[in-house]
Amino acid sequence: MSTIPPFIRSYYMTSASSSSSTRFDPVRLIENHQVGVWRYLRALGADPSLADDLTQDTFVAVLQRPFHDYNQAATAAYLRKVAHNLFITTMRRAKRETAMENIELFDAGWTDWQQEDQGESRLVALRECFALLTERAQLALRMRFTDRSSRVQIAEALDITVHGAKNLMQRAKKKLRDCVERKAK
């Protein structure tokens, strides 16, 4: 995935101490986890540019001191924690209330979502499951997440009540969740 020029990559990879049994590779660390960290920040509520910035800051913070990459899960959890703290700090500076009330619960949910591949397989499953929804449900979700339409606009487009539009989207999302979950098993 990374398009780092080979000579840069080799600079880091060959400089590890040959006597060390655990070779630390910051480039590999970034490659293996940057997508997960970015998506995690987006799920927390960061817009794309903020997610970019905070992802960068997360790795810069982590790589400023000795780091031991024991395993994928532990490292991912550590990076998420750093990212979360950065996000909270940013929100507080902007005097914005953070959305997350129970970060431990959120983290558990995220760990389950991203699996071992930073959420790629979930995204593929989501694409497949989305195609199984009714046209009305698909339209409602596209309007909501692509066009950023309000529930009133969605209700008007579908000729239903606002309440009905809300219910429609909630049911559709539940179906998507269940479908993605089934495909993951």
Added chain:
Amino acid sequence: MTLPEREPIDDPTRIEDAILDAALVEFLSGPSPPDLAPRILQALAQQATDTSVAERDNGFVAEAPPLVSTPVAPPVQQGTNSAEQSPLEIAPARPFKTAGAGRHRAAERRQYVGVATITLGLSVALVAGYFSLKSSPSNDNDIDIVEREAIKGTSPDEEPSPEIVAPSPQPSLPPDEFERAPRLVDDDQAPASPTIGPPAPLSTDAEMVAFIDTEVAKQWSLNEIKPSPSATDLEWVRRVYLGILGRIPTVEELEAFLADSSDNSRELLVDKLLTEEPYSEEYARNWAEIWTEILIGRTGGTSRKSLASRGGLFDYLQHSFRENKPYDQLATELITATGSNKPGTPNYNGAVNFLLDGMTSDATLATARTSRVFLGQQVQCAQCHTHPFAEVAQSQFWELNAFFRQSYADRKRGGTVDLVNRDFPGESPKPNYDDAAIFFESREGRVVAAYPKFIDGVEISPSGWVDEVNRREALAGLVIHSDELPRALVNRVWSLFLGHGFTTPIDDMGPHNAPSHPELIDHLSEEFVLHDHDLKSLMRWIVLSEPFGLSSRIGEENGLDDPLAGSVPLFSRYYTRQMRAEEVYDSLVLVGNALSSPLPSGADNAAREAWLGQFAMTYNTDEGGDFSLFDGSVPQSLMMMNGPLMRRTTRLEEGSLLHRVIQSELAPADKIEHLFLAALSRPPKANEARAAEALLRGRNGDVAAALQDIWWALLNSNEFILDH
């Protein structure tokens, strides 16, 4: 800011929604995750360069910003020493001014050979390579970027504000310059505390006590008054026992404290009373009583017509204080409670008795009480008209009231009452559960619709369906996350210990009633929240503070500090006040029976309730107000002087303290001193001792009768019933 229908705080489906929403945004509209590796590496390289320059020019000590504690322990780099410098080793952290050094963790300083040269070259190479990289790896989607809604979402009718961010144009720079990686915070605006790292650590108890002392002293200085001297140890100990346990200390407890010569004897005593048995049980009972009165008054749950069980609420509170339940959890449980009011029933929940007391179909009393107790705002006036002083409109009262309209008191057989939530169809002529409005009449005679809306303007869904939006749960979430909750609590607890709060009245806070010590209440409230709404922490800070430890005697230079005369309290002395009826009763029982703990049981409870009940009177208003006759009134005096409790406390029979003192081997002067310590927590003054000894001699050898008279006089003195 509007809020959609709120689901329970820990509802996993809300969290799953947030994750799924983010995935849907990425899937449906993008963007996909970009490849940030080059800019990360560039930023690292840039930091290394900046660090080298700063260290060379400014002598900064480079410190890595503190990071969160990690399950991945930083290793000892194997084989690392100054002779084996490897470029792999992480470049020194960016320079950081060591302001607030106490909060920074020192990083290991690494010396690298040739790092500056190598990283500078690397930076140039990175830039050269950067522009040969592709952009986003997946579908280049330059359409609108949709900002994911916060987990709180948006109201159904709110137009989402799209954030349209065009992809940044690729910069084109001459090859001999490189663009600095974008930073969240410019280095020339480096904050005193790092942007990266864990939240600031909690203030310690000592820091909080020092802060209280400093802030209160500021007001003394501003008002040009000098505080009274410190109270004696015995005065302070008596106050602490009354404040925390609701009774005076025994002679043995006084002597134990005096025998402790350690520097932190006061801290140790406070900790013992708050955490060790049997004191923690007394603490739980005392504060359950205090809070029962706060929540439903002195008479709530006592009349046959009342839906509430006073005992049920007391039991729930006692259990909560025994567990040291965080205050936000307590508030949530009280506001959202459902279940039966009676112990022994299958779905018994003592917390329901808070709202059940005075529950009517329009829940106006519940609204007023919830606002007063948990938000420190009296809104009952606004039920009929705009508040005369505070900026509380009539609509705001009814919008708050709308949160309670799903609540229903379901009367069962046998006198049991269940507080339940049920679907609310609104007050329109035609039921409309989807749009369940209530209506009120304004003073102009117009009928106005109201929907659930919190005091800060946050709305929830208008739905009356309980399974779509549980309005009381939504309200609880808004309450416990408001700034008002901790401020109201801090103000109240401060007033309970110091006699006056930062506002008068303590539960009518707002712009119309500014606090006397704004920075102090702000900081105490913030720290209270940071300490997980721990009531014991707050109490500890207060009782160990200087204001709590001052004498109650008015000094030469603080006579103006007289809240009873209408001045703003400055806490330059301890404000004397009468003990509560419960404190008097428990103290009398304790000293009269030579007990080590006044905790009553069984029949004693009934006697206690009967004694206390005779002082509680109700106003019989729709606000459920009541008052106490235990305020220096004639009934109080008669009960104290001649009542059965006083007779029992001053009896000579075996088992009483008086009997024990009389039968002891103590010298007459020591017996007198023991009685003074037991009643007043101090030894007699010289003239008092002389007068008492003269009384002993004057009874023709009837020492028992003389001591009984002295004992009776002490227990009926003003000093006994005063918290001073």
